Amino acid sequence: xxxxxxxxxxxxxxxxxxxxxxxxxxxxxxxxxxxxxxxxxxxxxxxxxxxxxxxxxxxxxxxxxxxxxxxxxxxxxxxxxxxxxxxxxxxxxxxxxxxxxxxxxxxxxxxxxxx
Amino acid sequence: xxxxxxxxxxxxxxxxxxxxxxxxxxxxxxxxxxxxxxxxxxxxxxxxxxxxxxxxxxxxxxxxxxxxxxxxxxxxxxxxxxxxxxxxxxxxxxxxxxxxxxxxxxxxxxxx
Numbered sequence: 001x002x003x004x005x006x007x008x009x010x011x012x013x014x015x016x017x018x019x020x021x022x023x024x025x026x027x028x029x030x031x032x033x034x035x036x037x038x039x040x041x042x043x044x045x046x047x048x049x050x051x052x053x054x055x056x057x058x059x060x061x062x063x064x065x066x067x068x069x070x071x072x073x074x075x076x077x078x079x080x081x082x083x084x085x086x087x088x089x090x091x092x093x094x095x096x097x098x099x100x101x102x103x104x105x106x107x108x109x110x111x112x113x114x115x
Numbered sequence: 116x117x118x119x120x121x122x123x124x125x126x127x128x129x130x131x132x133x134x135x136x137x138x139x140x141x142x143x144x145x146x147x148x149x150x151x152x153x154x155x156x157x158x159x160x161x162x163x164x165x166x167x168x169x170x171x172x173x174x175x176x177x178x179x180x181x182x183x184x185x186x187x188x189x190x191x192x193x194x195x196x197x198x199x200x201x202x203x204x205x206x207x208x209x210x211x212x213x214x215x216x217x218x219x220x221x222x223x224x225x226x227x
Contacts, residue, residue: 004158033214042202042217043159056212091158100147100206100213101166106158 002026004107006092012113013082021077021110025094032075033104034067035091043091049075050098082114119203119218126224127197133190135221137203140184147206148179149215150188152199159202162188193225 005024013019025032031050035043036059046065048056051072060067064083069075079086089111093104120138127133139148147166151159163170163177165186170177176189190197200220206213 031213035215035217042219043215044217045214048212048214056214059214093158098213100145100208101164102213103149103161103164104215105161106151108156108158 004092004094004105006090006107006110008110009108010111010113012115015082015084015114017082018078018080019082019112021079021090021112023075023077023092023094023107025073025075025092026096026105027073029094029096029105030072031095031098031102031104032069033093033095034075034077035093036061037089037091037109039088046077046090079112082112084114087112087114118216119205121201121203121218121221123219124222124224126226127190127193129195129225129227130192133188133193133197133223133225135188135190135201135203135223136185137187138185139203139205142183142205143207144183148177148183148186149204149206150175150177151202151204152197153202153220154199162201164206193223195225195227197223198225199223 034046037043046059049069064080066078089109091109093106095102149164150162153159179186202220
C-alpha cells in the first residue's frame, strides 16, 4: 500500500516568506507526527496529532510554526516569516494507533532552504 | 527524557554480521527501544523494536540486556545496501504523546 507522502519534496523560500508543507499519512493511521532534521543531526520532535486533535506542540521552536490536521487525515505544517535557521528537512510520520508499541512510518521529507 | 548513546561510526565487511550497540541507561520501565535507519535523502525506515525480550524479524535481531540499560541491533549478513545511519531511539510518553527522542545515530559503512 501507499506510504506516507509529503509535498513539496524541495522548497526554496526567501527570508520572510511564508511556507506550507503538506503530509499525507497512511490511510487509517490515527497518529501523525512532525519532526525537524537539521543537517547532520537526528530528527527532532515538533508536534503530534491524534486524529484532528493536536495533543502536543511542545517541540515547535517558535510561534511562527503552526500545524493543523482539520479532518484527521492530511496535515499541513506552516512556517510564517521564514528565517535562515528554519532551513532543514521536515519529516512527517504516522502510526496506526496511539501507544508505546506502535511504530511510526516516515515520509521522504521536505527539504526547506531559506535564502 | 531518556537519551541514547551510540558510537558515531562503524565499519563492517560485506556478508558479516553487523552489531550496533546502544546505551540507554535512563530508560523507564514502560519505554520501548526502537531502531530505524536512514539512507541519504530518505526518511527514517523502521527496523525493529522491543520492550524487554529479544526480538527478531526479517531484517534484524534486537538484543536487550536484562537491566534494559543497553541494547544491540544485529544485521546478520550485512550487504552494501545496509550502509546507512542507524538510530537507536527510546519512545517516551504517556497518555498524551508517544514521541521518539532521536540521538545522533551510528553511521554504518559496509565494505565490499
